[in-house]
Each structure stands twice: as C-alpha cells, then as structure tokens.
Amino acid sequence: MIPRHAVMTALALALGACDQSREGTLEIAVMGNSSALKESGQRLSPAAQLLRSATHEGLVSFDERGRVVPALADRWIVTDNGQSYIFRLRDGTWPDGKRITADAAAAALRKTIAGLKGRALGLDLAAIDEVRVMADRVIEIDLSAPVPELLILLAQPEMALLWQGKGTGPMAKGQDGEGASIFTLIPPEQRGLPKQPDFARRARKLALTFASPDKAVALFNDGYADVLLGGRIDTLPLAGSIGLTRGNVQLDPVIGLFGLMIDSTQGFLGASANREALAMAIDREAVIGRFNIGGWQGTTRVVSPDVEDDLGTIGERWQGMSVEQRQNQAAGRVAAWKGAGKAIPTLNIAMPAGPGSGRVFDQLQSDFARIGLSIRRVGERDRADLRLVDIAARYGRATWFLNQLSCTVQKAVCSPVGDERVAEARKSIDPAARAALLAEAEAEITAANGFIPIARPLRWSMVRSGTSGFAANPWGWHPLPPMAWLPR
Incomplete structure (x- = not known):
C-alpha cells in the first residue's frame, strides 16, 4: 500500500x-x-445538473441565492389569474449564430416538456396546457390552473432549451x-x-x-x-x-425527502400495517443525534410542514407515544407474522456509500432489531427491499412531495386515491380547495406506507x-x- x-x-x-x-x-x-x-x-446526476445549468439555458435560471433571473427570456409578466405567463426573449443568437426566435424556442420547450413524461418533474409541469407563439420574440405559456412555482420549475437544469443539440x-x-x-x-x-x-x-x-x-x-x-x-x-x-x-x-x-422507500412488496412488506411497523420502530432523534447538527429535526410526515400550502391539519404521526411504545407495538406485529409460521428474511437496504450512510444504517439496524427484524446494507444500485432516498425539493409546495411519491414515479407502493386527489388539486383554481385536496392526498399516501420519512435532507x-x-x-x-x- x-x-x-x-x-x-x-x-x-x-x-x-x-x-x-x-x-x-x-x-x-x-x-x-x-x-x-x-x-x-433529462435524467442527470447532481454533478451533471450543475454542468447542464452552466452551459445550457432555459427561459430563466437561478442566481446564487436561488432566485429566478432572466436567461433566454429577458422579461416576463404573469396575468392576474395566474394562468398565463408571457415571456419576451432576449435579442440574441443560438450557438450557430442564428437569431433566437419564439418559434424555435417554443418548439424546443414543447420537446423538453414532452421528454419529462413519466417523471416527477413532468407531473410538476402537468398544468401546462399550451406553449404558444405570440410574436417574433414572445412566448405565452397557458395553464389549466395557477402554478405559483412555474418560474422555479422553468429554471431547472432539465428545462434548458437546445438548438441542434447544443446549449446557449x-x-x-x-x-x-x-x-x-x-x-x-x-x-x-x-x-x-x-x-x-x-x-x-x-x-x-x-x-x-x-x-x-x-x-x-x-x-x-x-x-x-x-x-x-x-x-x-x-x-x-x-x-x-x-x-x-x-x-x-x-x-x-433545504426541505425534501430523506427516508426509506419501499422497493419490494414481497412477504412481510406486502401489508401496509407491517410497513408501518418499520416506520414506528425508527428512533428519529437517535438518528439525528449521531450527526450532532443543531436545528436538524426528524419527521414522520411525507410533506414538510414548511411548505406554503400546508393547512396544518395533518400533524406528526403517533403523537403521545414514546419511542418505546411505538417499538413495542411494531414488535407485536412482527411477532404475529412469525407466529403464523411466516418467515421474515433479512431485509436489504440500498444506500449510497459514505460514512454518513453508515451512521444511519447502524441506528436503523439497532431500531429494527428491537422489533425482531434484521437488515443488511447493500449498494445504492443493488436490488433491495428498502432504499434510502435523499432528495432536496425543487420548490416549496406540497405537490413536489406528493408527485415524488406518485404511482407514476414509485412503482412498488403508491396510492391511486392519493394521486386522484393531487390531480383534482392540480385543476383547482381556488387556493383553499386546492390545499384541502392536497391534505387529503397526503393522508392517503401516508396511509399506504410506501415511504418512511426520517428527517429533512441536509x-x-x-x-x-x-x-x-x-x-x-x-x-x-x-x-x-x-x-x-x-x-x-
């Protein structure tokens, strides 16, 4: 050596x-x-997203503070009802020297949006009805309902517009x-x-x-x-x-998703109550304590309470129960499964390499052992029963979280009813009604227990x-x- x-x-x-x-x-x-x-x-690693945003522009982009700033569009207006965004393109050129026109930019934008179908970002943009050319350098985006976060979405690296495969x-x-x-x-x-x-x-x-x-x-x-x-x-x-x-x-x-995604519904994990047992077993404060980061908090919610459209009607789960009480109840479900003559093999948890993942695994291993389950750590690309996910939210609304957990994105465990509520909310133009529908969706998706929250990401x-x-x-x-x- x-x-x-x-x-x-x-x-x-x-x-x-x-x-x-x-x-x-x-x-x-x-x-x-x-x-x-x-x-x-349009499926990029974080490092590739960084490079894409440097060499390719969309209509808008981000500054260092995460604020939306002009890019291919040098100005824009939003109509009073929030269902139309009108962008005026800058007087510039594509990489080959041809003048940037609304026709070419609109075509590139339509192609980019179409390429996101089946992904969470595509769901975020699902309210876009039409991309229209209004004048030589003016584009209008029409929405079926208001999307307050549209500018933030258009600034994402995946929303860069290409001209003959190149960026501007x-x-x-x-x-x-x-x-x-x-x-x-x-x-x-x-x-x-x-x-x-x-x-x-x-x-x-x-x-x-x-x-x-x-x-x-x-x-x-x-x-x-x-x-x-x-x-x-x-x-x-x-x-x-x-x-x-x-x-x-x-x-x-940041806010976002940090926790365990259920990747298999075989055996013990096939029942929602059993998946809930895993969620009940985790001592979130102990996980956080292994890192000693002030202000970092655990959560049992799939949607961050910090989002703008959270009604506050859905709180943390199992309030009034101690960790020990939760683990005892979870242990009872494991014992009942085994008592019926059903084996529970060691569960594989896919995690990225790194000492931080090791600390999380050690705590999970201890917590799950207390309820009678054994786990094994495997590589993040290996087949597994559970997968540690760590995703920062792209914008601060409940729809981001719920789209990440939709049946379109998560195939193993999801809630069709929850997706229906999100789709209804997407069409609603009444903010109060929209927030109520999203709260219903969160309740349905939480009950499916396809994702086990641990904390907010870092x-x-x-x-x-x-x-x-x-x-x-x-x-x-x-x-x-x-x-x-x-x-x-």
Whole structure:
C-alpha cells in the first residue's frame, strides 16, 4: 500500500503545477464522477445538473441565492389569474449564430416538456396546457390552473432549451493542459448580446475537479480548492466537527425527502400495517443525534410542514407515544407474522456509500432489531427491499412531495386515491380547495406506507472566506455562472 503522505505529496505537486497555469482561476472540487461531463438527456446526476445549468439555458435560471433571473427570456409578466405567463426573449443568437426566435424556442420547450413524461418533474409541469407563439420574440405559456412555482420549475437544469443539440451558454466547457475541466463565460457579443466594457476584467475561469468525497474534502482542506460542492448526509462526517463551527462549511436550509422507500412488496412488506411497523420502530432523534447538527429535526410526515400550502391539519404521526411504545407495538406485529409460521428474511437496504450512510444504517439496524427484524446494507444500485432516498425539493409546495411519491414515479407502493386527489388539486383554481385536496392526498399516501420519512435532507458545501458568487439557499443549488463573476 502506498503511504498516505506520499499520495498527498504527489497530489500537491500535480495541483501545484495546475495552480501555476491557472492563476486567477477559481478552483472548485465537486463530489462526483467525471462521467457527469458526458451525461445527456433529462435524467442527470447532481454533478451533471450543475454542468447542464452552466452551459445550457432555459427561459430563466437561478442566481446564487436561488432566485429566478432572466436567461433566454429577458422579461416576463404573469396575468392576474395566474394562468398565463408571457415571456419576451432576449435579442440574441443560438450557438450557430442564428437569431433566437419564439418559434424555435417554443418548439424546443414543447420537446423538453414532452421528454419529462413519466417523471416527477413532468407531473410538476402537468398544468401546462399550451406553449404558444405570440410574436417574433414572445412566448405565452397557458395553464389549466395557477402554478405559483412555474418560474422555479422553468429554471431547472432539465428545462434548458437546445438548438441542434447544443446549449446557449452562458458558459463554455473546455480543458487545460493538465486535463482539468475549465468553464469560461462566453463574451456577450458572441451570444448576440451587447458588449460589456468590463467583461474581461470581471470574468474569471472556473476549474472543476471531480473527485470522490474524501479526495474532494482533502483538496479543500489542503488549500487546492476554494469551493467544495455536492455534500449530502452520506458524506457529512467528512466535513468534521471542527469544520462545522469554523465557518468554511455552509449548510443549505433545504426541505425534501430523506427516508426509506419501499422497493419490494414481497412477504412481510406486502401489508401496509407491517410497513408501518418499520416506520414506528425508527428512533428519529437517535438518528439525528449521531450527526450532532443543531436545528436538524426528524419527521414522520411525507410533506414538510414548511411548505406554503400546508393547512396544518395533518400533524406528526403517533403523537403521545414514546419511542418505546411505538417499538413495542411494531414488535407485536412482527411477532404475529412469525407466529403464523411466516418467515421474515433479512431485509436489504440500498444506500449510497459514505460514512454518513453508515451512521444511519447502524441506528436503523439497532431500531429494527428491537422489533425482531434484521437488515443488511447493500449498494445504492443493488436490488433491495428498502432504499434510502435523499432528495432536496425543487420548490416549496406540497405537490413536489406528493408527485415524488406518485404511482407514476414509485412503482412498488403508491396510492391511486392519493394521486386522484393531487390531480383534482392540480385543476383547482381556488387556493383553499386546492390545499384541502392536497391534505387529503397526503393522508392517503401516508396511509399506504410506501415511504418512511426520517428527517429533512441536509446539503452542505465548503467555501473559502471571501469567495464571491456563492450563497446558501433553500434549494441547495449552487450554479457556476455567478461564481465566474468578480464583484464590481
């Protein structure tokens, strides 16, 4: 085995050479595989989403704070009833130099929406009735009912519009002599936009290094990266308890789904009451306690109480029961199953690699053992009975959560009745009626016990003091273009 100090010395020498050739470049370490550079289509890894949003634009995009900003559309208006969005396209060009027109942009948008059919994001956009061309540079999106989060949805990386398979920027991807991925802002005049006198002075290159989580953290800690992106719960222990208080580690205030998805309905897991037994057995406070993160809270709800359209009529489950009482009741269901002569084999739980996943597994193993179940950890791509999911919400409404758990997306366990209520809510133009229908849907989907919530997700990054273009935000999303601009 090669000594660690020898590896780090070689790494330092290699990166030192890169630093000499990339003076003034912002060095970014990304947790992920360099294969993200070759991903295409609309099923993208988090690293590929980051790259897509840098080199491909939709009608709108995000700034560093997660706010919607102009992209291909330089302005827009929303009608009083919220069922029509009118976008005026910028006076620019496609990658081949042809002028951007509403006809081409609308066709690209229709194709993008069609490609999302069968996915949760496609359900989020299901209220779009028509994409119409109103004038040479004006597009109108007509909705069957108001979609307050439409601009946020249109800013997603998957909503980028392609022209002959290419994106419009705002960045171009290349490589330097050392093989690093270099992202550079495209001069405005090359995109058919007015020239900016201070462009050369303000624009800086970004050098992205894709690495395993431990190597990415080492790059930051050893001074070879100014920004580290891609942190999740599975890698959180790599940040270190000192880093969390030192100021370099940034936690995003995200909401979303973090828990166990039922992937098999064979045997014991075929009954909703038995799946509920697993949910009752988990000591959520103990799971959180293994990470020592202040303000992180467990939950038994499939929808975050922080969403705008939560009526507050559905609370946490099993209120008034202690963990011990819940586990005793769950143990009774397991004992009854076994008492009927039915075996329960060891359950496989698919999890991503990483020390954080290990901490979660250890607590689950302890909790499930208390009710008479044994579990085994397998790889996140392996076939399993249960799967640990960790997804940050794309927008802050109940529909995001319920669409993630719909029968369209989750094949093993779902609630057709819950989906019907969501579909009814999607058509409702009365906010109160819509919220009531979504509450009914949550109740139905919760009762199916196809997803076992544990807590809200965590997203973390490491950022060197004084780095511009980065900010914690509610989506856990850190686009590259803002980091490529130096302050005025």
